[in-house]
Structures are given as C-alpha cells and as structure tokens.
Amino acid sequence: MRHPSAFAALCVGTLALCGVAPAYADTSGGGGATYVATPKIKKVVCLRKCASKGRAQAGSTIVLKGTAFTGANEVNFHGSYGESDDASVRVRSGSDRRVLARVPVGAISGPISIATGDGVSSPLSRPVAILPPPPPEPNTELSPVPGVSAMETGTSRTKAYVGARKAVTFSFRLSGATPASLSVELVRASDGTAVRTWAPEGVVPGEVNSVSWDGRLGKSAARAGRYSFRLTTASADGSRATSAQTGEIQRDAFDLYDHIFPVRGRHDFGGANADFGSGRSGHSHQGHDVFAKCGVPLVAARGGRVQYAGYHGAAGNYMVIDGAGTSVDYAYMHMVSPSPFRAGDRVYTGQRIGEVGETGNAVGCHLHFEMWGAPGWYEGGDPFDPLPSLRAWDGWS
Ligand SMILES: [Zn+2]
Numbered sequence: 001m002r003h004p005s006a007f008a009a010l011c012v013g014t015l016a017l018c019g020v021a022p023a024y025a026d027t028s029g030g031g032g033a034t035y036v037a038t039p040k041i042k043k044v045v046c047l048r049k050c051a052s053k054g055r056a057q058a059g060s061t062i063v064l065k066g067t068a069f070t071g072a073n074e075v076n077f078h079g080s081y082g083e084s085d086d087a088s089v090r091v092r093s094g095s096d097r098r099v100l101a102r103v104p105v106g107a108i109s110g111p112i113s114i115a116t117g118d119g120v121s122s123p124l125s126r127p128v129a130i131l132p133p134p135p136p137e138p139n140t141e142l143s144p145v146p147g148v149s150a151m152e153t154g155t156s157r158t159k160a161y162v163g164a165r166k167a168v169t170f171s172f173r174l175s176g177a178t179p180a181s182l183s184v185e186l187v188r189a190s191d192g193t194a195v196r197t198w199a200p201e202g203v204v205p206g207e208v209n210s211v212s213w214d215g216r217l218g219k220s221a222a223r224a225g226r227y228s229f230r231l232t233t234a235s236a237d238g239s240r241a242t243s244a245q246t247g248e249i250q251r252d253a254f255d256l257y258d259h260i261f262p263v264r265g266r267h268d269f270g271g272a273n274a275d276f277g278s279g280r281s282g283h284s285h286q287g288h289d290v291f292a293k294c295g296v297p298l299v300a301a302r303g304g305r306v307q308y309a310g311y312h313g314a315a316g317n318y319m320v321i322d323g324a325g326t327s328v329d330y331a332y333m334h335m336v337s338p339s340p341f342r343a344g345d346r347v348y349t350g351q352r353i354g355e356v357g358e359t360g361n362a363v364g365c366h367l368h369f370e371m372w373g374a375p376g377w378y379e380g381g382d383p384f385d386p387l388p389s390l391r392a393w394d395g396w397s
Contacts, residue, residue, distance in 0.1 A: 106225030136253035163303035189226035228253035265296035287370035316360025
C-alpha cells in the first residue's frame, strides 16, 4: 500500500491499465489482440531549468529512462494521496528508452508513470521530488497593472486551501471611462483554462470592486495547483485591456492546496516506532506519530463532517473527520482536551480542532494521525500509511 489511491486509480477497469506485464491492447479495430509491451520507468533525472541540486520544479525538463517507451505520449505525476493533486503532460516519444517531459505547473512530489496512446500505463516510478514553483508575488493591496494605466488589482492571499473558511478575494479599481463590458476570470495555470468567470455589474471608475472564490467549481472542490485572476475590460470603441497576459502565473496568482499540515508548530516524524505498521502489543500501529510539544495547536488537515469525537483509553481525546470531497477519514488522537466539536459538526480545512497532548496510551506528547480509505474509519475501510501525505503537506504548509 505504498500509494494506494494512485494504484487504485490505475487499476480501475481494464487489466491493461494495471501495470501487469505484458499487457495486451486491441489496436487492430477488428482483429485479435496485439502485443504491447508495458513501459517501465527505471530512472528520472532533471535536465534543464532545474531547481537547486538538480531537483525538478514546474517548468523543468526531466528525462525518463526505461524500457518500452515507444508510443508513449503522456507522463502522469501522481502526487500524494488521491487524484486531486495529479497532473499530466503530453510528451513526444523520444526513443524506446528515453523520453523528455516538461514538469507541469501543479505537479508535486510523488511517483510518476508514462502511458502510451494505446492506453497502456507503466507501473509507478519511485517518488520523484518536485519543488514547488516560485510562490506568487503577494499583491494584497491594490497596485497598478504594469502597462495598463487605468487598472489596479489586488489578491488577498497567495496560498489557499480547499475547504477553508477564508475565501480568496480579488479586488480591482478602474479609472477613466466606464467600460462597456468587464469580466473577471479565474485561470488555472496548469492548462491556461478559465475555470470560472464573473461579470460584475454596475462597476464605477474610482470604486473598489471585488469577487471572492471559495475553492469550489460547482459542487466539487477544485484541483490543487496555481490559479490567477484576470480582469478584462472592453470600451465602447472595442479596445480591450487585461490585467494579465496569457501564461502569467505570478500576478494576482495563488496556490490552492488540498490539505494543510495539521500540527502548527515545530515537530518531527519520530523514529521507526512512529511509523505506520510498526509493532504494538496485540496489533500494528494504524497511523503515524508526529511529535511536538504538548499544547501546540492542531488544525483539520482537511475539512468535513465530524464523524466521531470522544475519549478512549488508548486513543485519549480524539476525533475523526470525514473529509469533504475526499474518500478519506482523518483521525487525530491523544489531544490535550476533549474536542470542542461533536459528531455532525462541520469543520473547515485549517480550523483549530485541539492541541497536541499525551492523553490515553501515549508516551510523550504527539499527534497520532490516521488516514482511512473508503468507505471509512470503522465503516469497512482500511487505514493506510499517512506519512507520504504528511510529508507533502508539511512541504507547503
Ligand atoms: Zn500512534
């Protein structure tokens, strides 16, 4: 269970996608199955525009070395747990053993795979470290748009979390003539798509206007990654002005993350005994222990509904949150005091839920943290190793 969801995602449906070698794909459209070798990634190195120490970041060119790459046309970056942080990029096949790929904005550390046009995907590679792109430039006060004299814009934050209470707010002020039309677009950096558009009415030059976004697209949580706001005006004579050019990923931009690291203070991930699966009397450890001083604030890594809050002789004060928009339940144990929440309460991502403690069967102050896959915590799901996710969240929050 190194990477359960990505593996599950690859293994839904056809055998050919399950990385079972050799795979067969019907390419003839009417004849028998044609043998297609399963590509396999053996090594990934950063070639160009790398971050420090040759590590990859968004925009870097990486080299995949392996076998059976002929026909490969897509590289998938699986990130941490779940599909919401996955990213992919189209590639031109290089040779059977070597392919170049550009790391897309939004790709985060984790295993990668390569897929052919026939729908055959390689097994997951070893995790590849991908440093985040340079953060967006903070622009929390209105500032003039370079080269556009009649426009000022600002964005309230450069980091946002899915399911958080605080929305991202984009503000703008125009000067000069009243525009004939005006729109604000939310642009996803990974592919340049405007995923949301607002058309504020009654905009008067000289006044500050704003739109807010809560991290949702329709009823679903948006994919993690970089987004930016783009204001476009058109005057009566048809001339247009825009606050950001295509490909802009800095101005009025922010990064949307799907989780926040739950321990909000100095911490460490403990020794082998802290690991998922390590031995306990009569059972194995179902979570990972994160050590921090007692009293360090704990926040919900992902918001949702409180499934359970109470006291248990081993777990101490603990609570379980059914993560909104995920198939995961999150358990927090050994908290100093009983949770202020009750089953059924809504909790936002990043909302304080308690403090690190050592209640119950705990040696030293720590958070015992569990993640359970569908259908959930003691509802038929199974716990899985949360450490890769914890490390990823710790990297950005
Ligand atoms: Zn533990």
